[in-house]
Amino acid sequence: MRVVWAVVAFLGAGVLGLFIVLPRTRFLRPRRVLACELCQRRHRRLLAAMVVLACLSVVGFGLRVSQKARELPACVADVSIAEGRRVIDPQVPPRGSVRSTVRSVLTAPVSGLALAFAEVRGRGLCSVGDPPITLAFVPQSAEHPGSMVGEVFLSSPTPRIDAVRAARLARHESRHVDQWAVCSVLGGIGLLPVAYLVDSTVYPGSENHFEQSAGLDAGGYSPPPDPPVGPRLWVVAMWTGVVLLIGRRRVRWAVRTLVRRRSTHVPGRCAVHTPGWT
Ligand SMILES: [Zn+2]
Ligand SMILES: [Zn+2]
Known part of the structure; x- marks a missing residue:
């Protein structure tokens, strides 16, 4: 089964997909995380997304092959x-x-x-x-x-x-x-x-x-301005905000672990999905 998921993950999201999906398979995941229902739900959503991406890739591949066959x-x-x-x-x-x-x-x-x-x-x-x-x-x-x-x-x-x-x-x-x-x-x-x-x-x-x-010139782009515009700090701040929003539970877990100096979790939840900041 792990081989099937590895293939799906690679077709869906390449090497990155393998890195995301494989550590979540039952074999490698610690028992406490498997007991967390939120982790399980997230895992299912992730696998569903991989299946959709993999299907798109396979359909695209098929379309390309059939197009190449006709002159x-x-x-x-x-x-x-x-x-x-x-x-x-x-x-x-x-x-x-x-x-x-x-x-x-x-x-x-x-x-x-x-x-x-x-x-x-x-x-x-x-x-x-x-x-x-x-x-x-x-x-x-x-x-x-x-x-x-x-x-x-x-x-x-x-x-x-x-x-x-x-x-x-x-x-x-x-x-x-x-x-x-x-x-x-x-x-x-x-x-x-x-x-x-x-x-x-x-x-x-x-x-x-x-x-x-x-190649800027070959692509019809003008030379980069001097002084350069990028990196635009407000955009960097925006993307950092997006990353923090996605990883907010891990940030909470890290802060709490630093404060308490040990990882804690309530029954039925992993440490990352345990609510509360302190
Ligand atoms: Zn969890
Ligand atoms: Zn270009």
Whole structure:
């Protein structure tokens, strides 16, 4: 049973999922915690969330595989990064290379979900380049050329950029695919969006670390301002508040243990879920 949960946890939230779920299995958990009904309820909710995430990943993977099986029309030349992909780019791994294949497999769940989104909201798919990437056309704001979700470039239907700029953008987006692959292993399909959101609120615009590592200039970002805006202290305070709110019971337990110099718990509850500050 533990193996099943390990697989579900890894599919749902990568290595992070394993770290969260495995110590909670009956084998490793102390008896007092197993007796705590709040811990048990929390555990069940966590496992349910893992199952949902794992199902999304599997569905996404399936959609990606079925899409790869059917031949997509080639993108017409005047479309976005299509021309850029025709320019030979040493930084983009060639088709069939180990890196390209591993990257495709790791990003398949999120690529599949992006395709599903494009299927509902989009205006068609086309394939371009070597290795091929999928362009999905969805309504986007005019000034933003598009976003990479896994290996699928969600693009506005009428992007107007020249071939040189497109080549640089292709390289930039390829770096984002690498980021998706690494984050998918570490924390599943949800890690990159969350990490990107947190980073872009603390370090706005050109100071975003994901965009910096993908190449600001190639991605069409202006150089970071001098002096830098980030880290924005009020945002750091806000995220710290969120973390403290989530971990408030552990904070209470730590404070109480420090005051009393021993851990206490009432019957039917673990130390963390025992009410009272002193
Ligand atoms: Zn508990
Ligand atoms: Zn970017």
